[in-house]
Amino acid sequence: MNKNFSTTQFVWGVSFFLALFVNFPIIFLQLPRLQKSHIAQLDIVIQIFVSLIYAVFFIQLVYRNSKANTPKIRHSFEILLLLVAYVTVLSTLNILVIGLSVKMIPSVIIRGVSIAGLAYYFSKFLIETDLKNEILLENEQLKTENLLVQLTSLKNQLNPHFLFNSLNTLSWLINEDKEKSQRYLQKLSQVLRYSLSMQEQSLVPLKEELALVDSYIFLLQIRFGNNLQIIKTIENMQFKIPPLSLQLLIENAIKHNVISTASPLSVWIELRDNVLIVRNTHKPKPNSEGTGIGLVNLNERFKILAGREVEIEQNEQEFKVVLPLIPE
Template sequence: MTTLTLSGYISENKVSHFLSEMLPLILLTSSTAVFGYYFAVVKLNKILPWKKHMFLRGLVDFAMVLAVTSILMSFMHSMYDSGNLFSRMMAFKEQNLPIEGMFALPLVENILFIVAIETIELVSEKNELELNLERVEKTQLQTKYSALKNQLDNHFLFNNLSVLSSLIYEDIEKSDQFIQEFAKVYRYVLTISEEMLVPVEQELEFIDAYLFLLKIRFEEGFQVKNDLDESLFAQSIPPLSLQVLIENAIKHNRISKKSPLQIHIYEENNNIVVANNYQPRDTPETASTHTGLKNLEEKYKLISDKIPLFGIQGDQYIAELPLINQ
């Protein structure tokens, strides 16, 4: 309305009369256009993001504006031709103004609508990215702290130092290897504590050292079968993911020579699957905080649209870690 008045297409003395008659229609069409543009922009940001499809996205936005404007222009043209209240108030003949100019005004206004909405969405997306960055940094710190705590807590140290103490008197060569693998575990935790993703190959090298310590400790009560193929080594997972799942299995299942804990690691549907026979303890080895699996889920939410899955299937507990292509 302001544009039409300033451009001379509606006389100032007719504005109040025009508003009283046409305001509901103006509000309805404008609000419908704005909401339509908003939902279209939100949808297009997912299907055709500006960063990946800038040229095509620009064409789609312009085509959308032309389509909406054409509909509005056709509506205005029909009203003008029908000689109704709207057209009678335009006063084109009195002012000798071109009708085409009036039809061009909605195009300008619709362009302004879409530019405003795209700007708002851009600012919103930027704020969301900054918020996610803060969450990532916070999670990295939590991961570092949790990893160090899990590996360096008194319980872990006591168990492994006790094993080492026994080995020194029984097998010098094995005790030396135990120390080397023990050092690998700590070195890995310290070097990857700032990473959000690591190659599968790197994670498996760490797990081999970690499993060596567990096999020495539990002997025949702990059995692991790794069927992961080398073709998966270049893909990635969050660091310490496999360690969390193995530790979770140890905490919640019985481990003995008569009832060995059997862990099977393999790939299925582009997921790393860690399965163990389900034989729950009457009392967990250590008090569970129920945060390990939740932390894994949170890591995946921050870096991927894939999520890990955990649950009991028959007589097994199954955990699935989606592989991520960096």
């Protein structure tokens, strides 16, 4: 069922209940006269209808102001204004249409205050329910984003190109340097194991993420040699970060930039003022424009988990991404 439709049903249903509840004494007193007097019928219709509209507007006012973080003074003034409007309209109809005395105005005020008190309670219930639904929706969105990032990472690692390059490098190392080939195999298994083990994690300690980066850097530098330089400047490890964030940014830098002896690629990973800055030299390959899905997914994860978006800056010399960190 549509969320807005459900909210509307709730507001009107509760408002109708409140209109009947506060006007029950009048309805009870008029019951003996209902069949004989049109005035009695009109009296009940007017009391219920005006109270119903008042309750609907009251609940919607409290709900809207809460969502908009309206200042308390303005919020209180609007509630008072609505109460005055209710008392004025209903009292005027009672006097001019029903022919009642001005002595019934205190009764109208009491009913208006009663509806306001009860409607305020139901408004808060509606606001809390809406907040819970938003949290559930964000959690589901986060799970989806995590799965997409994990799937993308696994596809990048387990695709034929990655395995071919890794196994080709390993085969060469076995013949050239058996000791280094064993280290290479160990680092490769660490990268794959980490990726598989992070499927259920939303956040990981920065220390663990950097351990993965170290293994990943080892694999890359065996392949690219001195043509790829990755420099880390991180002293404080007391933070958390969405898993595979740094690997994604390093992959992007390698995928979209030229790496050669004439044009080496440098990547810097630096911690400054509770943010992680990942920047690289910008020498794009011809026709290397990507879809940008990886960065979009990464931004969504940080927006939900850290409450801040990822900052991206680019110029002719450098591409920079700023990741907000979450203190442990």
